Amino acid sequence: MTNANLLTDNPELYEARFPDPGRLAGRWAEDCLRRHGAGPRVLDMGCGTGRDAAHLHHVGRTVTGADLSEAMLAHARARYPGPAYVRADLHGFDLGRAAFDAVVCLDSSPLYCHTNDQLDGFLSSCRRAMAPGGLLVAEMRNGAYFLGRTDLLGTPAVNAFTWQGTAYRSTTTLTVDRTAQLLRRTRVWTSDDGAPPVEQRSAWRLLFPQELRHLLTARGFEVLELHDGPGPRTEPPWREGRLPGRTADADRLHVVARLASTP
Ligand SMILES: C[S@@+](CC[C@H](N)C(=O)[O-])C[C@H]1O[C@@H](n2cnc3c(N)ncnc32)[C@H](O)[C@@H]1O
Numbered sequence: 601m602t603n604a605n606l607l608t609d610n611p612e613l614y615e616a617r618f619p620d621p622g623r624l625a626g627r628w629a630e631d632c633l634r635r636h637g638a639g640p641r642v643l644d645m646g647c648g649t650g651r652d653a654a655h656l657h658h659v660g661r662t663v664t665g666a667d668l669s670e671a672m673l674a675h676a677r678a679r680y681p682g683p684a685y686v687r688a689d690l691h692g693f694d695l696g697r698a699a700f701d702a703v704v705c706l707d708s709s710p711l712y713c714h715t716n717d718q719l720d721g722f723l724s725s726c727r728r729a730m731a732p733g734g735l736l737v738a739e740m741r742n743g744a745y746f747l748g749r750t751d752l753l754g755t756p757a758v759n760a761f762t763w764q765g766t767a768y769r770s771t772t773t774l775t776v777d778r779t780a781q782l783l784r785r786t787r788v789w790t791s792d793d794g795a796p797p798v799e800q801r802s803a804w805r806l807l808f809p810q811e812l813r814h815l816l817t818a819r820g821f822e823v824l825e826l827h828d829g830p831g832p833r834t835e836p837p838w839r840e841g842r843l844p845g846r847t848a849d850a851d852r853l854h855v856v857a858r859l860a861s862t863p
Pocket residue numbers: 608625645646647648649652666667668669672688689690691705706707708709712
């Protein structure tokens with residue numbers, strides 16, 4: 601058994617496991633940006649394979665994709681040219697003061713800030729990166745979902761799929777670490793190509809809607825939307841023309857916040 605992040609080390613496998621052929625996440629992000637009148641310069645923080653950054657580029661925005669994974673960045677540069685791609689850490693980054701009109705952060709990327717210091721670093725970095733009046737658009741798991749619900753916890757979830765002729769099987773177990781306020785994931789990968797099993801451990805901060813609202817408000821953001829859908833990873837998924845809901849109860853959380861126009 602080896603330890604690795606099989607998905608972020610293998611961006612093509614990541615896209616095979618989490619396909620988004622209709623570019624729903626990019627379209628949803630663009631819809632938020634457009635509805636709230638964001639300017640053209642967008643930072644996609646935790647951009648992963650670059651597919652959302654590329655979508656925003658294709659609709660006319662000037663996009664920078666940033667990620668910690670060199671493998672993801674190399675894939676994004678080769679597969680999704682157009683945006684600039686840079687290595688940066690969510691926990692603290694400096695890509696220029698007021699260099700962006702918006703920061704987007706999709707598929708739980710903000711939740712890789714596990715500690716309060718890391719969250720502070722992320723939000724301070726976003727503030728520095730954004731022009732006054734800039735927008736933060738984020739989409740992530742909802743910590744509140746796990747209050748009183750155990751349906752996603754404990755029991756291993758098995759997923760099987762074939763990629764480039766190899767059959768892969770992942771067994772994922774989620775547990776709640778209440779002390780650290782983290783959702784911990786253990787995922788074991790096996791494949792039929794003779795490779796040894798790979799165990800991947802990961803975690804997300806369990807952020808609660810009102811905690812997120814407070815963190816943003818305390819840093820000078822006005823929360824414009826905070827809801828559990830529809831969004832790109834909800835069931836039913838978001839479609840053009842569908843407006844945000846008013847609850848924050850289901851398993852995905854969506855936030856749009858505007859930085860104050862005067863610093
Ligand atoms: C679940 S993926 C989401 C990727 C992309 N936003 C999407 O929606 O497809 C999370 C991404 O965050 C990146 N990441 C994890 N920790 C990070 C950190 N501290 N700084 C920057 N990126 C990070 C990973 O490399 C990965 O590409």
